[in-house]
Structures are given as C-alpha cells and as structure tokens.
Amino acid sequence: QKEVEQNSGPLSVPEGAIASLNCTYSDRVSQSFFWYRQYSGKSPELIMSIYSNGDKEDGRFTAQLNKASQYVSLLIRDSQPSDSATYLCAVSWGTSYGKLTFGQGTILTVHP
Amino acid sequence: EAGVTQFPSHSVIEKGQTVTLRCDPISGHDNLYWYRRVMGKEIKFLLHFVKESKQDESGMPNNRFLAERTGGTYSTLKVQPAELEDSGVYFCASSRLDRGNEKLFFGSGTQLSVL
Numbered sequence: 001q002k003e004v005e006q007n008s009g010p011l012s013v014p015e016g017a018i019a020s021l022n023c024t025y026s027d028r029v030s031q032s033f034f035w036y037r038q039y040s041g042k043s044p045e046l047i048m049s050i051y052s053n054g055d056k057e058d059g060r061f062t063a064q065l066n067k068a069s070q071y072v073s074l075l076i077r078d079s080q081p082s083d084s085a086t087y088l089c090a091v092s093w094g095t096s097y098g099k100l101t102f103g104q105g106t107i108l109t110v111h112p
Numbered sequence: 113e114a115g116v117t118q119f120p121s122h123s124v125i126e127k128g129q130t131v132t133l134r135c136d137p138i139s140g141h142d143n144l145y146w147y148r149r150v151m152g153k154e155i156k157f158l159l160h161f162v163k164e165s166k167q168d169e170s171g172m173p174n175n176r177f178l179a180e181r182t183g184g185t186y187s188t189l190k191v192q193p194a195e196l197e198d199s200g201v202y203f204c205a206s207s208r209l210d211r212g213n214e215k216l217f218f219g220s221g222t223q224l225s226v227l
Contacts, residue, residue: 043116043203043218088155098145098207098216099168102155
C-alpha cells in the first residue's frame with residue numbers, strides 16, 4: 001500500500017477558478033507536509049509547507065491539513081494558465097525533514 | 113545564488129555499462145539528498161548526506177549503486193553495472209539544515225536511459 005496517495009488527474013479548471021488538489025497519507029508519525037510544483041522537464045519547486053492542523057495561506061495558495069483524517073490539500077485561487085503543472089504532495093516522517101515520501105503527483109491544466 | 117546543478121542532464125547507456133551522475137549542491141548546504149523517479153512511479157528517496165557522511169542510505173536499491181560526497185561538496189552517484197530497471201530521472205536536492213522550515217532545493221535531474 002502506498003504511503004502517500006494523490007489523484008493523478010489530469011485536473012482541468014478554467015482560468016480564474018479554484019483548483020483543489022488532494023492528498024492522503026498512511027497512519028504513521030507524520031511530521032511535515034509539503035506541496036511541490038513541477039513544470040515539465042524542470043525541478044520540483046516547494047510552494048507550500050504545513051506542519052499543524054488547519055489552514056495556511058500564502059498568496060493564492062492555501063494548504064489545509066487534517067491529521068485525524070490523514071488528509072492534506074492545496075487550493076489555488078484565481079487559477080492562471082501558468083499554474084498548469086504537476087503538483088506533488090510530500091510527507092516527511094521521523095526526524096529527517098529532507099527525507100520525503102512523495103505521491104505520484106496530480107497534473108493540473110488551467111485553460112483560458 | 114546558483115541553484116542545485118546536476119549533470120549530465122541526459123545519459124543513454126547500454127545495459128552492463130557504468131554511469132556516474134554528479135550533483136553540485138548550493139554552496140553552504142550541508143544536507144544533500146538523492147531521489148529517483150522511475151517512469152510511472154513516484155519520486156523515491158535514495159540517500160541523504162550530511163557533509164561527507166552518509167546519514168541514511170535506506171533507499172538505495174542494491175549494491176550496484178554507490179554514492180560519494182568527498183569533501184562534503186559535490187556528490188556522485190555511480191551505477192555499475194547498469195540494468196534496464198535503473199532507467200529514470202535522478203534528482204539531487206540540498207538544504208542548509210535538516211529541519212522542517214528549511215527549504216529543500218531540487219536540481220533539474222538527470223534523465224538516465226539504459227538500453
């Protein structure tokens with residue numbers, strides 16, 4: 001059983017809409033949760049990190065964490081075509097924050 | 113500030129050959145990680161260096177893979193002999209400290225194709 005699961009999509013939303021990306025993780029002592037964005041052929045880039053239950057907002061991005069439900073999500077408001085990319089959910093367990101377990105990624109397409 | 117640099121960007125080799133991938137982390141970053149993405153699968157952790165020491169190599173697939181970080185600067189990942197299933201994208205990442213609010217920077221990866 002995979003430890004981090006994402007819907008691979010593709011998820012298609014119109015420009016200006018809210019894109020909602022979801023991720024579930026297995027029941028372990030989880031420490032930190034991350035969302036990376038990866039454009040085709042480029043390096044994964046960290047866009048959000050969240051460590052405690054609740055919401056965390058940064059510009060058009062909001063990360064939501066619910067540890068009881070083992071669920072983390074990313075909302076992108078006012079989606080733009082430049083947001084079209086693969087979004088990777090990653091979780092770190094234990095004491096090494098850089099040792100990440102990734103989901104397969106969700107492909108997001110924002111169409112004009 | 114230069115980012116994490118990996119080369120080559122692409123490598124095509126035949127089964128049984130040896131390939132060496134190189135990663136130059138951001139200057140001053142003691143933590144260096146190797147990850148791999150096999151086609152159709154998720155990115156998976158291979159190992160973690162703190163300076164020149166291997167902190168965690170639990171993700172290394174087998175003894176055909178050898179990672180080094182002499183002097184605690186750049187790192188190499190050698191695959192010898194390469195097998196078909198080694199094909200994939202190998203990512204390197206670095207960070208200054210290994211803690212939650214420390215951003216992990218990834219390189220663009222090396223696309224390895226074993227024929």
